[in-house]
Amino acid sequence: MARSADLARSADLVQSVDWLAIAPPTLAAVVALAVLVADLFVPAGRKQLLGWASIAGLAASLALLVPLRAGDRSTFCLTADTQLRACSYTADHFTLVIQFLVLGGALLTALLSLADTREKLPAGEFWFLLLSSAAGAALLPASRDLATLVVALEVASLPAFALVGLKRGDRMSGESALKFFLSSVTATAVTLLGVSFVYAATGTLHLTEVAQRLGDVPDQLQTLAQAGVALTLVGFAFKTAAVPFHFWVPDTYVGAPLPVAAYLSVVGKAVGFTGLILVTVVAFPGYADVWGPALAVLAALTMTLGNVAALRQVSTRAWSAVRLLAWSSVAQAGYLLVPIAAAAYSSDDQIGATVAYALMYAVVNLGAFAVVALVARANPENRISDYRGLYAGSPAAALAMGFFLLNLAGLPPGIIGLFAKVTVFSAAVDAGLGWLAVIMGVNVVIALYYYLRWTALLFRAPEGVTVPQRATAPVTLAIALAAVAGVVLSGYPQFALRFAANSLF
Numbered sequence: 001m002a003r004s005a006d007l008a009r010s011a012d013l014v015q016s017v018d019w020l021a022i023a024p025p026t027l028a029a030v031v032a033l034a035v036l037v038a039d040l041f042v043p044a045g046r047k048q049l050l051g052w053a054s055i056a057g058l059a060a061s062l063a064l065l066v067p068l069r070a071g072d073r074s075t076f077c078l079t080a081d082t083q084l085r086a087c088s089y090t091a092d093h094f095t096l097v098i099q100f101l102v103l104g105g106a107l108l109t110a111l112l113s114l115a116d117t118r119e120k121l122p123a124g125e126f127w128f129l130l131l132s133s134a135a136g137a138a139l140l141p142a143s144r145d146l147a148t149l150v151v152a153l154e155v156a157s158l159p160a161f162a163l164v165g166l167k168r169g170d171r172m173s174g175e176s177a178l179k180f181f182l183s184s185v186t187a188t189a190v191t192l193l194g195v196s197f198v199y200a201a202t203g204t205l206h207l208t209e210v211a212q213r214l215g216d217v218p219d220q221l222q223t224l225a226q227a228g229v230a231l232t233l234v235g236f237a238f239k240t241a242a243v244p245f246h247f248w249v250p251d252t253y254v255g256a257p258l259p260v261a262a263y264l265s266v267v268g269k270a271v272g273f274t275g276l277i278l279v280t281v282v283a284f285p286g287y288a289d290v291w292g293p294a295l296a297v298l299a300a301l302t303m304t305l306g307n308v309a310a311l312r313q314v315s316t317r318a319w320s321a322v323r324l325l326a327w328s329s330v331a332q333a334g335y336l337l338v339p340i341a342a343a344a345y346s347s348d349d350q351i352g353a354t355v356a357y358a359l360m361y362a363v364v365n366l367g368a369f370a371v372v373a374l375v376a377r378a379n380p381e382n383r384i385s386d387y388r389g390l391y392a393g394s395p396a397a398a399l400a401m402g403f404f405l406l407n408l409a410g411l412p413p414g415i416i417g418l419f420a421k422v423t424v425f426s427a428a429v430d431a432g433l434g435w436l437a438v439i440m441g442v443n444v445v446i447a448l449y450y451y452l453r454w455t456a457l458l459f460r461a462p463e464g465v466t467v468p469q470r471a472t473a474p475v476t477l478a479i480a481l482a483a484v485a486g487v488v489l490s491g492y493p494q495f496a497l498r499f500a501a502n503s504l505f
Contacts, residue, residue, distance in 0.1 A: 017075055017076065018073055018074070018075035020064075020067060020068065020073070021068065021073040021074070021075045021089060021091040021142075022075060022089060022142075023061075023064045024061045024062075024064045024065055024068075024099055024103065024138050025061070025099075025135045025136075025138035025139040025142075026135075027057060027060055027061045027064060028057060028058065028061045028103070028106075028131050028134050028135035028138060029131070029132065029135040030057075031053065031054065031056075031057030031058075031060075031061075031131055032057075032127075032128050032131035032132045032135060033128075034053070034057075035050050035053060035054055035057075035124065035127045035128050035131065036124060036128040038050060038053070038124075039123065039124025039125075039127075039128070040124075042124075047117065047118070047123035047124070048114065048117075048118060048123070050117075050123050050124060050127050051110065051113070051114045051117055051118075051123065051127060052114075053127075054110055054127040054130065054131055055107065055110045055111065057131065058103055058106050058107040058110060058131070058134065059107060061103050061134075061138070062100065062103045062104060062107065065096055065099060065100055065103075068091050068096055069096065071091065071092045071093035071095070071096055072092070073090075073091040074087040074089065074090045074091070074144075075087065075088075075089045075091075076088035076089045076148075086144075086145075086204075086206040086208060086209055087144055087206075088143065088144055088145045088147075088148050088206070089142045089143065089144065089148065090142055090144045091142055094141060094277075094351075094355070095141045095142040097355055097359070098140075098141035098270060098274050098355070098358075099138045099141060099142070101266075101267075101270050101358060101359060101362050102134060102137040102138055102141075102267045102270050102271070103134060103138055104362070105263065105266040105267040105270070105362050105366060106130065106131075106133075106134035106137070106263065106267060108262075108366045108370070108478050108481060108482065109130065109259050109260075109262055109263040109267070109366070110127075110130060110259075111474040111475070111477055111478040111481075112258070112259040112262060112369070112370055112373050112474070112475060112478050113126065113130070113257070113259040113260075114472065114474040115377075115472045115474065115475065116257055116258075116259060120167065120257070121166050121167065121257060122166065122168075125162070125166065126163070126166060128159075129159035129160075129162050129163050129166070130159070130163065130263070132155065132159040133155070133156050133157075133158075133159040133160050133163070133263075133267070134156075134267070135155065136152050136153070136154070136155025136156030136157070136159075136271075137152075137156040137267050137268075137270065137271050139151075139152040139155065139156075140152035140153060140156060140271055140274055140275060141274045141278075143278065144206060144207050144208070144278075144282070145205040145206045145207060146195045146198065146199070146205040146206075146207070146210070146279075146283070147195075147205050149207075149275060149278060149279070150188075150191060150192060150195060153188070153191070153239070153271065153275055154188060156267075156268075156271045157184050157188070157239075157268075157271075160180070160260075160263075160264060160268060161177055161180055161181045161184065162177070163256065163257070163260045163263070164176050164177040164180050164252055164255065164256040164260055164264075165177025165178075165255075166257065166260070167255075167257060170255070172254065172255040173255045173256065173257075174255075175251070175255060176251050176252045176253075176254065176255025176256055177252075177255070177256075179248050179251055179252060180248050180252045183238060183245070183247070183248040184238070184239075184248075186238065187235045187236075187238030187239055187245070188235065189235075190231050190234050190235040190238070191231070191232055191235025191236065192235075193228075193231050194227070194228045194229070194230070194231030194232030194233070194234070194235060195228070195232055196228070197224050197225065197227050197228025197231065198210060198214075198225065198228035198229065198232065198283075199228075200221070200224060200228075201213075201214070201217050201221045201224045201225035201228060202214060202217065202225070207278060207279075207282040207283040208282065208283075210283045210284070211282065211283055211284065211285055211286065214229075214284065214286045214287070215286050226287075226290075229284050229287050229290065229291070230290070232279055232284075233276070233279065233280070233284075233291055233294065233295075236272060236275050236276040236279060237276070237298060238272075239268075239271065239272030239275060239276075240269065240272035240273055240276055240333055240336075240337070241269065241272070241302075241329070241330055241333050242298045242299075242301075242302045242333055242334070242337060243298065243301040243302040243305045243306075243330070243334075244301070246302065246305070246306070246330050246333075249326050249327075249329065249330055250309075250323050250326040250327060252264065252326075253265070253322050253323070253325070253326040253329075254319045254322050254323060254326070258322070258369060258372060258373045258376055259369075259373065261322060261325075261326075261369065262365070262366055262369030262370070262373075265325065265326075265329045265365055265366075265369065266361070266362045266365055266366055269329065269332075269333060269336075269358075269361075270358055270362065273333075273336055273337075273340070273354065273358065276340060277340060277351055277354065280295070280340060280343070280344075281340070281343055281351060288343075288344035288345075289344070291344060292341055292343075292344025292345055293341075293344075295337055295340055295341035295344070296337075296338075296341040296433055296436050298334075298337055298341075299334045299335075299337035299338045299341055299436060299440075300334070300436055300439045301334070302330060302331070302333050302334030302337060303331050303332075303333075303334025303335055303439070303440065303443045304334070304439065304443055305330065305331075306327050306328065306329075306330030306331030306332070306333070306334060307327075307328075307331040307443045307446045307447050307450075308446070309327040309330070310324050310327035310328050310331060310447070310450050311446060311449060311450050313327070313384070313450070315383060315384035315385045315453075315457070316383055316384075316385050317383065318381040318382075318383060319381060319382050319383070320382075320383050320384045320385075321372055321375075321382045321383060321384050321386070321387070322372065322382055324384060324450065324454070325365070325368060325369065325372070328408065328447070328450075328451075329365065331443065331447060332361055332365075332408070334440075334443070335357060335421070335424050335440065336354050336357055336358060336361070336424075338353075338354075338424050338427060338428050338433075338436060338440060339351060339352075339353035339354040339357075339424055339427040339428075340354055341428075341431075341433065341436070342427040342428055342430065342431035342433060343431075344431075345431035345432055345433065346430055346431040346432075350427045350430070350431065353423045353424050353426070353427040354424075356420055356423055357420040357421075357423065357424055359489070360407065360416045360417055360420040360489060361408075361420075363407075363416075363482055363485045363486050363489065364403075364404045364407040364408055364414070364416075364417065364482070364486055365404075365408070366478070366482050367400060367401075367403075367404040367478075367479060367482030367483060367486060368401065368404040368405065368408070370475060370478045370479045370482060371397050371400055371401040371404070371479060373475060374394075374397055374471045374475055374479070375387060375390070375397075377470065377471075378470075384454055384457065385457070387401070387454065387457050387458055388457050388458075388460050388462060388463060389458075389460060389461060389462025389463070390457075390458045391458055391459045392461070392462050393462070394471075397471070397479065398458040398459065400479050400482075400483045401455075401458055402455045402458055402459070403483060403486060403487075404482070404483075404486065405451045405452075405454055405455045406451070406455060407486055407490075408447075408451055409444075409447060409448050409451035409452065410444060411448070411451075411452075413490065414486070414490060415489075415490035415491070415493060416486065416489035416490045416493050417490075419493040420493075421444060424440070425437055425440060425441070428440065
């Protein structure tokens with residue numbers, strides 16, 4: 001009898017593996033290693049093959065999401081009991097939507113990067129780092145224990161440090177990478193300290209079990225548990241670039257290669273917000289009275305400072321276009337925080353508003369960066385004033401950029417931008433956060449000014465001779481894909497906004 005009991009306990013410790021569930025991030029990681037090895041043998045004149053192989057790998061990773069669309073798979077579980085099991089990897093609807101976002105964002109980034117890897121950046125290293133980061137970003141939304149969550153966060157972040165500083169001989173790139181590295185390492189240290197405190201207080205790392213045991217922590221460990229929750233949240237606030245942990249964003253975006261800045265603005269942000277959602281809503285719901293007000297205040301501060309700083313950008317200053325998009329991304333982070341804060345006051349359903357907004361933001365922001373990359377080929381310093389008269393020389397690029405900016409502003413014809421902002425606004429009102437909804441409304445009005453100012457500049461008469469912007473085929477394809485996705489979402493906003501109607505967990 002004793003031997004049978006021991007065998008039963010041993011069986012519970014054997015983790016099952018669902019290879020299809022883990023296929024999307026696994027394939028991205030395998031292609032990353034293959035590209036790194038292939039770089040040793042591919043001649044210098046044919047390095048572009050590595051880029052196309054990376055794009056094919058990302059497209060295949062996206063295709064592997066289709067068989068998982070039911071959203072009912074879990075793996076690395078400690079017991080076969082579907083009601084009681086604690087799993088480290090779950091491919092639910094929330095996971096699949098975020099994986100679609102990050103892998104799609106990485107795919108558009110790869111298209112934007114083909115020209116740079118041919119002319120400026122070392123191809124093998126770049127594609128390996130980009131695919132590795134994308135694999136970590138795709139793993140993170142599926143993570144359902146704190147250890148896997150932290151590992152995925154670092155796998156997504158560590159290659160990004162190197163991507164930022166990959167412009168060899170560029171002092172600004174090196175400084176940006178150093179600033180990004182130091183801030184991220186600080187955030188990681190704080191997160192790990194918080195996770196260790198939570199583990200010490202609860203004795204488990206699985207998110208659902210942490211949520212159950214935090215309510216029964218002995219009195220002598222209450223302070224430790226509270227400190228662990230607070231430190232974990234602070235660590236993820238760094239990753240989301242929420243104020244006052246935003247200071248690395250403008251300089252990092254300016255110093256990084258433009259495709260990398262686009263990647264950080266979308267995929268990097270998605271990683272931070274996904275982790276924040278998992279630790280707040282799944283692991284720490286019992287502390288909603290603490291993290292709810294804290295995130296609401298952070299949301300207000302982040303959107304306000306981001307919009308005011310974007311408003312102050314001088315159009316003739318070097319790299320002002322990238323700086324404006326950087327500060328705009330800080331402001332957008334404030335909007336993304338609103339539904340997470342609202343979930344503390346109402347229900348998990350509010351998280352859908354963050355996901356819907358993130359989908360809209362990913363599409364239009366990547367599109368805006370694609371046009372910026374196009375203009376930068378003729379205007380390396382990328383001033384906002386360089387966009388004056390863009391319509392006269394490149395009508396399609398100007399119309400696309402105007403569409404992307406109007407979406408970010410929440411104005412027609414960018415219907416999806418308008419609906420996404422209304423959804424976030426409604427989440428705040430439904431949760432009783434009227435004061436936050438008012439602050440958001442004021443900030444939306446502030447943002448209208450600098451978005452419309454840039455949009456109007458696109459269609460003004462040029463000051464000198466108009467030079468048509470020559471785009472490479474991959475950049476043109478990236479702009480076209482982003483524009484088509486934005487138009488489809490504007491024509492059928494329910495595709496994104498339906499995630500706001502029901503809980504994703």
